[in-house]
Amino acid sequence: MAERSESEEVKLLGMWASPFSRRIEIALTLKGVSYEFSEEDITNKSSLLLQLNPVYKMIPVLVHNGKPISESLVILEYIDETWRDNPILPQDPYEKAMARFWAKFVDEQIYVTAMKVVGKIGEERDAVVEATRDLLMFLEKELVGKDFFGGRSLGFVDIVATLVAFWLMRTEEIVGVKVVPVDKFPEIHRWVKNLLGNDVIKKCIPPEDEHLQYIRARMEKLNVKSA
Amino acid sequence: MGEEEEVKLLGTWYSPVVLRAKIALRLKSVDYDYVEEDLFGSKSELLLKSNPVYKKVPVLIHNSKPVCESLNIVEYIDETWNSSEPSILPSHPHDRALARFWSAFVDDKWFQALMAAVVTKSEDAKAKGMEEVEEGLLQLEDAFIALSKGKSFFGGETIGLMDICLGSFLVFFKAREKLKKEKILDELKTPSLYRWANRFLSDEMVKNVVPEIDRVAKFIVELEDRAQSVALSS
Numbered sequence A: 001m002a003e004r005s006e007s008e009e010v011k012l013l014g015m016w017a018s019p020f021s022r023r024i025e026i027a028l029t030l031k032g033v034s035y036e037f038s039e040e041d042i043t044n045k046s047s048l049l050l051q052l053n054p055v056y057k058m059i060p061v062l063v064h065n066g067k068p069i070s071e072s073l074v075i076l077e078y079i080d081e082t083w084r085d086n087p088i089l090p091q092d093p094y095e096k097a098m099a100r101f102w103a104k105f106v107d108e109q110i111y112v113t114a115m116k117v118v119g120k121i122g123e124e125r126d127a128v129v130e131a132t133r134d135l136l137m138f139l140e141k142e143l144v145g146k147d148f149f150g151g152r153s154l155g156f157v158d159i160v161a162t163l164v165a166f167w168l169m170r171t172e173e174i175v176g177v178k179v180v181p182v183d184k185f186p187e188i189h190r191w192v193k194n195l196l197g198n199d200v201i202k203k204c205i206p207p208e209d210e211h212l213q214y215i216r217a218r219m220e221k222l223n224v225k226s227a
Numbered sequence B: 001m002g003e004e005e006e007v008k009l010l011g012t013w014y015s016p017v018v019l020r021a022k023i024a025l026r027l028k029s030v031d032y033d034y035v036e037e038d039l040f041g042s043k044s045e046l047l048l049k050s051n052p053v054y055k056k057v058p059v060l061i062h063n064s065k066p067v068c069e070s071l072n073i074v075e076y077i078d079e080t081w082n083s084s085e086p087s088i089l090p091s092h093p094h095d096r097a098l099a100r101f102w103s104a105f106v107d108d109k110w111f112q113a114l115m116a117a118v119v120t121k122s123e124d125a126k127a128k129g130m131e132e133v134e135e136g137l138l139q140l141e142d143a144f145i146a147l148s149k150g151k152s153f154f155g156g157e158t159i160g161l162m163d164i165c166l167g168s169f170l171v172f173f174k175a176r177e178k179l180k181k182e183k184i185l186d187e188l189k190t191p192s193l194y195r196w197a198n199r200f201l202s203d204e205m206v207k208n209v210v211p212e213i214d215r216v217a218k219f220i221v222e223l224e225d226r227a228q229s230v231a232l233s234s
Helices: A021-031 A049-050 A071-080 A094-115 A122-142 A156-175 A186-196 A199-204 A207-223 B016-025 B043-048 B070-080 B093-119 B123-148 B163-169 B170-180 B193-202 B213-232
Strands: A010-016 A038-039 A059-063 A067-070 B005-013 B033-036 B059-063 B065-066
Touching: A010 A049, A021 A156, A021 A199, A021 B043, A049 A059, A059 A071, A067 B033, A067 B093, A067 B213, A071 A094, A071 A156, A071 B093, A094 A122, A094 A156, A094 A186, A094 B065, A094 B070, A094 B123, A122 A156, A156 A186, A156 A199, A156 A207, A156 B033, A186 A199, A199 B033, B005 B016, B005 B043, B016 B070, B016 B163, B016 B170, B043 B070, B043 B193, B059 B070, B065 B070, B070 B163, B123 B163, B170 B193, B170 B213
Parallel strands: A010 A038, B005 B033
Antiparallel strands: A010 A059, A059 A067, B005 B059, B059 B065
């Protein structure tokens, strides 16, 4: 249990449009941890990044008192264990196990499947949209009777699932496919509204206009048709 | 914990990831009911109900509440039976982060590369795949040296998360070595890992829990025959 002191140095190597980077910023901000942010150009990675994350060479990387940690879910748990204010994970081992399960589900299932929507057309795209919706249904059911996945307040799964709220759902606008229609996913839509009512979330997600511009530009690069 | 502790593990005798749960339960001296699932036949109602998302083993059911995903289960066991030594996760947050990082590396990157290299029919893809596997092993060798800090296991004096994570595959490696004369762990290339592997497999907490190498070798042959006949009939 580290005590907050003047000499604590927290640095985050990240990227403004990355959901994996932003989730770290949300966690640090929730806990009132001051940090230095270093914007990485992922098309031209810094030698610092390559040195601090030689295995994956990816952001985010958190550096705390000179020691680097990579992999966003690992970083989130580290943050929760190091700075104990405003806990992100539940205390109860079973609830904690469920939170970890859903977080991995978002990253390994929803993210991987949803990514495939981009760049596909016609029947192929319909199939991927269907698959993504089937996965999202699990999250939809989890939210019934809750303001957030974490219950009454933001937790681990909410932070991780911002990927759905502010990346997947923002991409819809651009590719012209409503992957998450409100009539099929009323709970998810309600949850997004709850997220937007939270000051930390509002502060830490990429500004919408710039973000949409960025997504559009990336799609153009990949020669994807925009709506 | 309460007087009425009901612990059930759904698994298969051959699965390395199920083995992780078994080792963790053994480490903590937890009594449990084991249910062997027939994944080639039909999955039990209990399995489908307990793991509706993935329908896979292992599933740990503790007082009727299911926990899924092997590394999740190991951490749950560690946190729930926390008065029993040893601790599976280290105590310092940074060491815990390293244990989790490397476990995720094994599962998400390294093992995927190994599986791809093993199943591919293309000689080129196999060669390339094995290169990635070997590179990963060198990284794991360094990780062992860093995490063990001169002691016997990734977890230090006692078996920890990374030991369980990577160690769960060792019997399969040995079985393949026997069958195909293909070494996964090479004494010359990764000497620390090689020695660790032998220590792990002969440990009191592990040796009576792992399946027999010969039985696994037979199973691998059966799996390959099955795959062959499916390929021929399609």
